[in-house]
Amino acid sequence: MKTGRETFHLPPSWWLSCLLNSSTKTKIHLKVPQKASLAPGEGDRLKEKIKTLDFIFLTILVVITLLRPRLVRTLQVVDTGYLNLVFYQEVFGTMLPTNKWSCLVTGAGGFLGQRIVHLLLEEEQELEEIRLLDKVFSPQLLLEFSELKHKTKVTVLQGDILDEEFLHKACQGVTTVIHSACIIDIGLWRRKEIINVNMKGTQLLLEACIAAEVPVFLYTSSVEVAGPNSYTKSVRNGHEDDLLESKWNNAYPYSKKLAEKAVLAADGQLLRNGTVLRTCSLRPVYIYGEGSVFLQNEINHALKNDKIFARKSKGSMVNQVYVDNVAWAHVLALRVLRDPEKAQSIGGQFYYITDDTPPQSYSEFNYEVTKEWGFKLGSKLGIPVTLLYWAAFVLEMISFMLSPIFIYEPPFNCHLITLTNSVFTFSYKKAKKDLGYEPRVSWLEARKKTSQWVGTLLAKNRENLKIKAP
Template identity: 90%
Template sequence: MLPVNKWSCLVTGAGGFLGQRIVRLLLEEEQELEEIRLLDKVFSPQLLLEFSELKHKTKVTVLQGDILDEELLHSACQGVTAVIHSASIIDTGLWRKKDIIMNVNMKGTQLLLEACIAADVPIFLYTSSVEVAGPNSYMKSVRNGHEDDLLESKWNNAYPYSKKLAEKAVLAADGQLLRNGTILHTCSLRPVYIYGEGSIFLQYEINCALKNDKTFARKSEGSMANQVYVDNVAWAHILALRTLRDPEKAQSIGGHFYYITDDTPPQSYSDFNYEVSKEWGFKLGSKIGIPITLLYWAAFILEMISFMLSPILIYEPPFNCHLITLTNSVFTLSYKKAKEDLGYEPRVSWLEAKKKTSQWIGTLVAKNRENLKIKAP
């Protein structure tokens, strides 16, 4: 048993882009945190060193392993007060890694949930995704959408489908009576596109632009979406966890999901990439000449070809209907409910987030310049 008011937490995906931010905040902000267990397949030595320097009085236990390892999960959950499940595989493909994505995102969540119930863990906080909600059509606009709209993705692509099923399992488990007489309370956070220093997706876009004379391909015209800074998403997890740890408040948010955005101005993904990198000479390409409708139907035909070939060959189309919809829709959401129920307010302003992200992009530009010098004859 832990001392009175002392508690412990297991964080999955603790070595990842978001997970490591959550861990940092837990170590910095939660003075009564007795132990934090970090579970992931890979941890960098630098990250482990940083965690050890931040830990203060908190015991840090590193558990390197797979989310599908049932024995590991049951061991990791023993004696834990709360679980933050942020481990996930993110992908926009049609067939690529489909089985792996379904296993990790859906089955892994179910196994972790079962391990929590077996170990009488009363709090389960799930990192979901905006793609659980949509967008479903580039022709239908959603502006300042909120939780009461009950938006739900129609896509069967592995990532949105696996996250949707996993979230439903987590929220359905809320209110379950555990063997020790306590009640399990669950909650889900749905962050939008997460950016910031270390984002592999933003790094990919920067690297592509560097190979194209610092020019971003303009992938959408007239679209609008939310982007959220990674530290603000991590802060939302801390606040949600605090709310779940309060017996009275936990009942009001248990079984609910919350959209997590911040004050980053909604814009197209292409415009966003340009906005955070223009300081380093990046620019936007010319406007798209191909109508979106034509692109969508081309994607549909490629998907049909892929489906017909699937019995004998796995063909991954270069783009698909879900990706075209995702990058060409007007789909913005509000964090009003998270503010009301969780007390969430962005900790990092848009200007500060843009500055930090831009400085990081500057290091990528410098690294690319050095690599070119090394390759030069």
């Protein structure tokens, strides 16, 4: 038997075995000899039999190709004498939906989730359906989704991440899941709710995916699963091999850490249909951009202080990342997880997601994106960090002692003081290497877009003040 572009002299049964074997070559050539020594009168009968066999063979071939299209890239049936057909890859590409897939996005109504949805619709041409899951969708967002003019089917699923039956229905028939739903809160008094949603909700969604034989699960984690654990210990340009882990018992970092561990531990699990579950986790740093609730809260506090941001720390340095760049990292990670040849290389891995925004303190960052509108950065430092930390400790003890009779939420806690007074920066080199991640939006453009959004907030604030004025 010869290889390359030469001719194979093989029976149709060999073709069928090739189609059922994943090692089928890219191009196959078949040639059936036209001449044979036949008794008089047998030629016509043989021709009819071969025509019938050709038809049966072609029918089976098409059916198998429909069921397993990836196994056939280019088929050339060359000069059988009775069946002269040529099939090219382009024909299969246009006639058969070989790369169609679907995706469930949890937290789709949130700040990051919305951007992930829009980017998937813009970038993924073969996306057949996208399901948007969240507990609450704003009326404006529902209207926006209903007006989307896109070939991808958009399905809105409003429900609770802790509802097992709802999750199982949501996962039926999808091929990928992006889990970005969570509660972000650095306070003390929503602990049970935060752990239920962030940790138990993730476990329930994983179980639903396994039951529905969904082979790809991408988790949105947080840099807080790595720390910082102390404002006295610096981490500069940290990377995945450092294996940093948060020691905090506060609900948000604790729940995200345990949820991420469950997701990564599930990688490699064999599903009932014979496929293998591939999981991956992304750890974005502080996310900013148009629509950021946290940035909006800081702006509101500054407005009450004559547009001055309090300088909360000296020497603090952390990463900030623009929301569209985080969404882009999700799209890229999903592409790798969907590729059977690459998925194993990132399965069970986590990646820090940053961009080219200059590392700086939170106060300095707030000033950078608002200074165009007259905001200022306070010139004086407040109470020393050490005193603040011990004051936070005392307030936490008071909150604990009062808990049987009264709910007291301290204005700040030890975890918050550590977050805002640490040197804690990371590199995205591994994401660049494994995912092909490069920030789509530069720091200058991200700052400009965010600043323009700040302008709209100030305009709305002025309108509200006019309405409230007597």
